[in-house]
Amino acid sequence: MEATAADAASSPHAAVARWKSDFSRVFQHYLDRSTPHPLGRWLGTLAVAAVYVLRVYFVQGFYIVSYGLGIYLLNLLIGFLSPMVDPEVEALDGPSLPMRGSDEFKPFIRRLPEFKFWYAITKAFLVAFVMTFFSIFDVPVFWPILVFYWIVLLS
Structure with a gap:
């Protein structure tokens, strides 16, 4: 039997594949529409974070998931607050003036733009929330040690 194009x-x-393509297109459409509304995006992320915190509080577990989430968020924050070009490395090369109009100096460009920062944080909270529904991720740990270690990493 020969398979036809319709089959x-x-x-x-x-x-x-068609469903994935349609879903991806619709999802990207809503992401694009949310771009000019940072306050609404961040309020939505705050709501997702509150739901996650309440879930962990009421379940009284998943501290290792929360610890990993905290480390990841700290890493994202460092990327958000860091400049694209390290000024110390640029200082070693010596100051340079722009040679063309397109080489205009911009004083601070973030390594991680605000939209990507928001998107990564929202995805992280959603993944951590889903992980709280699987007991394999509820590793028993003494949570004050994790909090202390996270504070040491933060400082």
Whole structure:
């Protein structure tokens, strides 16, 4: 039997690929629409974070997930607050003036832009929230040690 183009298009694999493509397009559309609304985006992320914190509080577990989330958020914050070009490395090369109009000096460009920072934080909280529904991630630890170690890393 020969498979026709219509049979190939109606296969389960093609249906899943089509659904994934449609979902990706719709998701990107809403991401693009949310770009000019930073306050709304951050309030939504704050709501997601509050739901996660309440879940961990009521379950009384998943401290290692929260610790990993805290380390990841700290890493994102460092990237957000760091400049794209390290001034110390640039100082070793010596100051240079722009040679063309396109080489205009910009005093501070973040290594991690605000939108990507927000998106990564929101995804991190959502992944951590989903992890709280699986007991394999509820590793028993003495949580004050994790809090102390995180404070040491922060400082």
